[in-house]
Amino acid sequence: MKHLDVIPSPDVPAETSLENFRPATGLREACGVAAVSGAKEAANLVFLALYALQHRGQESAGVVSMDSGGRCHVKKAMGLVADAFDPEVLEGLKGRVAVGHTRYSTSGESHQRNAQPLVVDFRGSPLVVAHNGTLTNAATLRRSLARDGSIFQTEVDSETLVHLFARSRHLDEEGRVDDALTQVQGAFALVMAIGDTLYAARDARGFRPLVLGRLGEAAVVVSETCALDMIGAEFVREIEPGEVVRIRDGKVQSLRPLRPAPRSACLFELVYFSRPDSVVWGASVNTARRAFGKQLAKEHPVDADCVVAVPDSANSAALGYSEESGLPFELALIRNHYVGRTFIQPSQADRDFRVRVKYNPVGSLVEGRRLVVVDDSLVRGTTSRGLISLLRIAGAEEVHLRIASPPVKFPCYYGIDMPTREELIGSSRSVEEIADRLGADSLGYLTMEGMQDAVSDHGPFCTACWSGNYPAPLTDMDAEEADAMQLQLDELS
Numbered sequence: 001m002k003h004l005d006v007i008p009s010p011d012v013p014a015e016t017s018l019e020n021f022r023p024a025t026g027l028r029e030a031c032g033v034a035a036v037s038g039a040k041e042a043a044n045l046v047f048l049a050l051y052a053l054q055h056r057g058q059e060s061a062g063v064v065s066m067d068s069g070g071r072c073h074v075k076k077a078m079g080l081v082a083d084a085f086d087p088e089v090l091e092g093l094k095g096r097v098a099v100g101h102t103r104y105s106t107s108g109e110s111h112q113r114n115a116q117p118l119v120v121d122f123r124g125s126p127l128v129v130a131h132n133g134t135l136t137n138a139a140t141l142r143r144s145l146a147r148d149g150s151i152f153q154t155e156v157d158s159e160t161l162v163h164l165f166a167r168s169r170h171l172d173e174e175g176r177v178d179d180a181l182t183q184v185q186g187a188f189a190l191v192m193a194i195g196d197t198l199y200a201a202r203d204a205r206g207f208r209p210l211v212l213g214r215l216g217e218a219a220v221v222v223s224e225t226c227a228l229d230m231i232g233a234e235f236v237r238e239i240e241p242g243e244v245v246r247i248r249d250g251k252v253q254s255l256r257p258l259r260p261a262p263r264s265a266c267l268f269e270l271v272y273f274s275r276p277d278s279v280v281w282g283a284s285v286n287t288a289r290r291a292f293g294k295q296l297a298k299e300h301p302v303d304a305d306c307v308v309a310v311p312d313s314a315n316s317a318a319l320g321y322s323e324e325s326g327l328p329f330e331l332a333l334i335r336n337h338y339v340g341r342t343f344i345q346p347s348q349a350d351r352d353f354r355v356r357v358k359y360n361p362v363g364s365l366v367e368g369r370r371l372v373v374v375d376d377s378l379v380r381g382t383t384s385r386g387l388i389s390l391l392r393i394a395g396a397e398e399v400h401l402r403i404a405s406p407p408v409k410f411p412c413y414y415g416i417d418m419p420t421r422e423e424l425i426g427s428s429r430s431v432e433e434i435a436d437r438l439g440a441d442s443l444g445y446l447t448m449e450g451m452q453d454a455v456s457d458h459g460p461f462c463t464a465c466w467s468g469n470y471p472a473p474l475t476d477m478d479a480e481e482a483d484a485m486q487l488q489l490d491e492l493s
């Protein structure tokens, strides 16, 4: 029997067909979420918050608002926040509750049907979900739900939550939310609107950030504090790991349905993903990165003329390196700000090209000089390889690459887009081999101990992409993949 509780809203494109569906595990979501409850211009505020969260996702943007008559208003579009919305569109997004999302997924095709917030009708009321993170048992749950008749409209794992909510035996809304959230594994920092009630929740390990703010009478929930600053909201606190917060007309109530688990805050948020003007895990991201850079200089000093950052994400770490080493910091690489992050293009050829489009050296600062180039991380090595070649063409005498985090050896299954092990340049090569491949005169990575010591007050952290220690079960990983991963972990230990 088909399950008809969840009816796709009209904004789901009609071309959606079951044949196009790939399993939910194929999509990794690294996103920004924002929600406002109890403000006259809720959608406008969410739009502005998303603007500040643009770095968390550039593939699509969406805002959904709920008006007092129980109607929802939806605007979702591919591309950047600024391109998706104009005053006229925002004017149409009426109501005192709004939910927004910026999406960043590089595996799988870019399709509007995967754009969030997800919107469905649930027994006559709008149900809206915006999710950051990856559910590690979404495909397994999806298969079983589909067998029982659930019809999925998108490829995103967040839709699993919607079906779990709809099929719950609990009669009350809160019970349904708890029921859905207790069945999923992995990483979620999400906001959900059911009619004009807002729920914000984080998984029990607290992989991804989500914070609560206040703007007058209104309550605000956003991925990062920089979005609170953007709208002039005051930071109240983090949504705690395992906490579900219910908000009605700006009034906040805390619920604790999830079984506690050891905290596993993503350390890569501090290394790369979050904005330096945000406070994440109680740490200023800028201060954390500066400390990483200082530690890097202690661990890997080099005789050189100046320190150059790979802008913008390595700026703070490079300043830290410069401070500790006493070498001058030079703005020798200029970034074109109108180009998105290098991973946005799906094929490797496109990525190589984008490095050139994105960065250009300042000839007079580079020619005949010995450079320490600091980047926050090495993933595939595409950026560094391209940059080193650009710097050599510009006349650099020596290029010493310093990375303000350890070698990324394992994919992330909790919401940061990381390629397969084979594509990760650090997964199986020695530091010398990597330096050679990239064309660097020397290469030094920050050690795991050095990195963790620098932010020891703010953990415990998830370090899976460096260590292979995955704190939450990887239920969806198929048996073959899991065996291969285990073999590699055994080899390492």
Ligand code: AMP
Pocket (backbone or CB within 6 Å): 272, 310, 313, 314, 341, 342, 343, 375, 376, 377, 378, 379, 380, 381, 382, 383, 384, 416, 417, 418
């Ligand atoms: P790669 O060029 O593949 O080595 O990627 C490393 C570069 O991309 C660094 O400059 C980082 O700032 C940035 N980066 C690191 N991780 C990611 C990610 N998950 N998505 C997009 N960019 C990333």
